[in-house]
Amino acid sequence: MLDLRANAAETNVASNARVRGHGCSEREARKDERHVKNIIGRKVGMTSVFLDDGRFVPVTVVEAGPCLVTQRKTADTDGYEAVQLAFGDxxxxxxxxxxxGHFKKTAAAPKKFLREFRDGIDGVEIGQTVTxxxxxxxxxxxxxxxxxGHGFSGGxxxxxxxxxxxxxxxxxHRQPASNGDTNAGRTVKGSRRPGHYGVDRVTxxxxxxxxxxxxxxxxLLRGPVPGAKNALVVIQQSVKVKGS
Structure with a gap:
């Protein structure tokens, strides 16, 4: 038992040393693994698939990429770090x-959509293809x-x-009730009223x-994705990663 405890202690010390050594932590290693997680695509539709554990889950099919890196912005020239991806001929x-003229700089064919990304751009260079x-x-x-878009909709x-x-x-039956108090004598700004519904930027x-x-x-992404079929969607690495 003493030998097992000693071996376990040595293993823990060695693993901790590997994590702390050379300035590379487990979180940094996980961050490096997902450094290129930005892409542009189109929503195809929804379906359901079986996972390896037998669960039946809904997924959204997205036709993503290939995207071409057409510009690399730096803090010296543009004031911030970012890359520009192009999608769709x-x-x-x-x-x-x-x-x-912008596309000629990279010797690329003209593209329909251009989007900038500030996160996950390490090691990305002009002319690189993201797939x-x-x-x-x-x-x-x-x-x-x-x-x-749902047009003009009620409350x-x-x-x-x-x-x-x-x-x-x-x-x-379906119409809204009071607009507010008599003392105000007006409709308060920001109150929920009938109006145009949809066509909003959603994440x-x-x-x-x-x-x-x-x-x-x-x-194939688990769950729903904003937009109608064939709508343009931007996929980027998560900001709030669960478990990190």
Missing amino acids: ANAKRVSKPML VADFTIGDRVDVLGISK IKRHNFSGGGASHGSMI HQNLEVVRADAERNLL
């Missing part, structure tokens, strides 16, 4: 001359998109109001990468 006749192969199963990502649909009574004698955080198909440029 564009007709050169529909691209402005300044943008054509689904940079993602692995279990990665956590944040997905940004534009929510579906029940837009703000989940309860509504009035539905039986005989009720004068209010879904901490979505798990269930599968990554590099051959077909497909990412």
Whole structure:
């Protein structure tokens, strides 16, 4: 028993030394593993898949990339660090001359969409291609998109109001009630009223990468993703990683 305890103690000391040694911690190593986790894509739709443990989970299929690095911004020239990714081929006749000159700097064909990323840009250079192969199963990502548009909507649909009574004698069924107190004599700014619903910038955080198909440029993300079918989505490494 003494030998086992001694061996266990030596193992713990050695592992702690490896973690503290050379200025490389476990968290830094985990950060380095996911340094290129930014990509642009289109939402294909939703389906369900079986996981290895037998669970049946809903997933969103995203056609992601390939994306080309068209610009690298630095603190010396631009005041901040960032990389610019381009996605989707564009007709050169529909691209402005300044943008054509921008793409000529990297000898790349004109692209439709350009997005900047400030996180996860270590080791990324101009001309590099970012693909689904940079993602692995279990990665956590944040997905940004534009929510579906619902036009002009009432309070029940837009703000989940309860509504009035539905039986005989009720004068209010779905319309909103009082606008406020008599003393104010006006509608307070910011109050929830009927209006345009949707077409907002929405971010879904901490979505798990269930599968990554590099051959077909497909990412399967667990859960829903903002936007309608074929909507543009931006996938980036999670800011609030669970368990970190």
